[in-house]
Amino acid sequence: MDDWSLRDDVGILVVLGMTLGAAQSVDGTAPSLAILVVGAGIAGLWIGKFFLEGYTDAITD
Numbered sequence: 001m002d003d004w005s006l007r008d009d010v011g012i013l014v015v016l017g018m019t020l021g022a023a024q025s026v027d028g029t030a031p032s033l034a035i036l037v038v039g040a041g042i043a044g045l046w047i048g049k050f051f052l053e054g055y056t057d058a059i060t061d
Contacts, residue, residue: 008050012043 019039023032 008046012046015039015042015046 016039019035019042023035023039026032026035
């Protein structure tokens, strides 16, 4: 978990910002929700990667 940096924070904000921008540009509720779910999934995977790395580091130490 020590490897988390400002670059990661900015990266997640960029992904979420692009996702929100794309969701606003499409017409209709269903495509907007699909885009938001994909963006949230990407951000969740990014965050989960660091939790899992911290967990494996704690187990191996």
